[in-house]
Amino acid sequence: MKNKPTVLIVDDESMNINILMDLLKSDYRLIAAKDGTQALQRVSQSTPDLILLDIMMPGMDGYSVCERLKASPDTRDIPVIFISAMGEVQDETRGFEVGAVDYITKPFSPPVVLARVSTHIQLCQAQKAMKAHNQQLEEQVQLRTRELAITQDVTIHSLASLAETRDNETGNHIRRTQYYVKALAEYLQLQGPYAKELPQGVVEPLFKSAPLHDIGKVGIPDAILLKPGKLDHNEFDVMKTHTTLGRDAIAKAEAELQDVGDEDVSKTSFLRLAREIAYSHHEKWDGSGYPEGLSGVDIPLSARLMAVADVYDALISRRVYKEPMTHEQARTIILDGRGSHFDPVIVDAFIVLEPEFQAIAARYQD
Structure with missing residues (x-):
């Protein structure tokens, strides 16, 4: 379990959380939150590798949560995939403008969810590995210098x-x-x-x-x-x-x-x-x-x-x-x-x- 990537699922509907958990539980460590405030608390306690974020929630909506995440240097690199029944072009555009990497519409298509979560987890891991490699190279260059x-x-x-x-x-x-x-x-x-x-x-x-x-x-x-x-x-x-x-x-x-x-x-x-x-x-x-x-x-x-x-x-x-x-x-x-x-x-x-x-x-x- 420790080696599995962590996915935070944020949705005010328990049914949606359960659906996504059933889809992802075999490959990922899962955390859930029912609103934006709780989601930010979860992130502050344990940084997930990816966030599935509902847009329409009471209080703080998904766009606001994403903006808060991207405004902090500690959380700006966490990939966010919006999940929503809002499927209009302007909705997706707004999502990308605030920093999301992808957009999944409800009702969920299991193959689409699995494919997109896997793609962005792998991309994020590759970026982390590249960053670590670059840091190592920089340290070697500094030492050589x-x-x-x-x-x-x-x-x-x-x-x-x-x-x-x-x-x-x-x-x-x-x-x-x-x-x-x-x-x-x-x-x-x-x-x-x-x-x-x-x-x-x-x-x-x-x-x-x-x-x-x-x-x-x-x-x-x-x-x-x-x-x-x-x-x-x-x-x-x-x-x-x-x-x-x-x-x-x-x-x-x-x-x-x-x-x-x-x-x-x-x-x-x-x-x-x-x-x-x-x-x-x-x-x-x-x-x-x-x-x-x-x-x-x-x-x-x-x-x-x-x-x-x-x-x-x-x-x-x-x-x-x-x-x-x-x-x-x-x-x-x-x-x-x-x-x-x-x-x-x-x-x-x-x-x-x-x-x-x-x-x-x-x-x-x-």
Whole structure:
């Protein structure tokens, strides 16, 4: 009995209920109600798989009952078959308008009742099975997506850490600059002239791509990369190529994704942002930076954000060739670079976010 589908029969005439019960009792678990109010109570106690619903009843008629059922997310998917002596086209039309799936006229034809109840029970069961299958697929997709995101994050940090191991910087530099960029982007996303350039969904790929800003340093010779003193002109020219090396490596990855049909190398793609940051984070607002000498808003916004984050962290961090500066000293240099080295809007955001920058620096200190 437990495995049988449940059918609720609603009719104010006991004779009609008995007829239908005799027809259906061998294949279904049956519940009966004699009016609309009782029918709704029955449904609230135990959800049936199908309802056979009389239209003309005292008090609440079948149309009203059906409308109430379809208005609730808990009961809207229960198939309702109207049973009535009202056989006019407009009666059937009204029934379908309020959400019924079928219409059986009185007096009952046993083969018709059995066939229609069976058809709609099977259809309902198939829909439930499909819904459960889709839910399972969605959960599998979500799990796979989480796994891919974790793999992506680990890969990014592994690559970034590889670059850091060849430099005088530390792994926590990666973390700090990530969170500085995120803080700036989230602030500018809510106000100011760059809000439209930072739509929903762009902060996370910015956060993910930031660690790759110096990935090109893996191609710089140790004699230059690890030199404790100031680089000469020729050495500095070689050092500057880390921006191009980083850009080219990331561009190659983008091209390979496009070759295999991944069209999501879009405006919010972390690879695109990583390429911009790697190539342009040493450009300066006044055009005196490298590698192209871009100026103003011709420098990608992602790179302008990283410029402030990277310089600030370099200033407050210890290196083999220098002692760390205080926050106040670094703040003064950032302010002095407003409108020359750095985008003024981003510097203004940095000033607002000073406490957050200091908290990030403390949380991920070397």
